[in-house]
Amino acid sequence: MSFILFVLLFTVLCGWLDARIDVSQGKDVK
C-alpha cells in the first residue's frame, strides 16, 4: 500500500512541483 502511495506522490507531486520551476521561467514543459 505504501509503495503505491509513494510512487504516486513522487510521480505526480514531485513531477508537478519540478515542472513549475521551468514554467515560471517561461520554458516549455513537455
Add this chain to the structure above:
Amino acid sequence: MFAGHFAVAAAVKAKNPQVPLWSLMLGTQLLDVIFVPLFVSGVETMETVGSAGYGEAVIHADYTHSLMGALLIAIVAGILAGYRWGRRAGYILASVVFSHWILDLVVHRRDLPILPGNLGDLPLLGFGLWQWPAASIALEVLLILIGGSLYFRSSLARAGRADLNPGYHQTKGRAIMASCVMAALLVLSLVTDTLGIG
C-alpha cells in the same frame, strides 16, 4: 528499498534537467509497478523471512525481476521515452529503469533469476545486503543524501541569476519548494520502509 530507487531518479534528474522528473520517478520503480498486478494475480510471489521486517523477504518475481526481463522492460521504456523526448532521453530512461535491477541485485537475497520464469533453472542472483539491515539502510541513506543534494543544487541552478531572470525570486521559491518536498518524501519513504509500515 524504495527510497534508494527514488534517490537515483533525483540524481539523474539533476544531471539531465531536460528529462521530465515524473518519468524518471516512475521509471526507477517500473519493475515493481509491473510486479504489483502480477503479485495480486499470483503469477509472482513473495515470502517473508524472520520477523518480516525491513528487507526480510524472498521475492519470486521471476519475470519482472529476471535479468533478461528487466532488460526487456528497460528497452521498451527507453524506446517509448526516445519516441517522446528524443534519443538521449530514451537512453537515460532505459538506464534508470534498469538501475532498479542493479540496486536490487545488491540488496536481494539469491532470488533474482537470469531468464524469465527462471527458465533453465540457472543460478539465482543477489548479494543479500538485506541480511545486514544496518548496512542496507546506510546505503539508502547515502543514496538519499547524494540524490537529494544533487537535485537541490541543480534546481537552484535552473532558477538562473537574479540579474538575468526577471522571475528569479518566484523560480527560486519553486525550486526550494520542490527540493524540500522531494527531501521530505525521500526520508518518509525510507522511514516507512524501515519500520515496515504499509
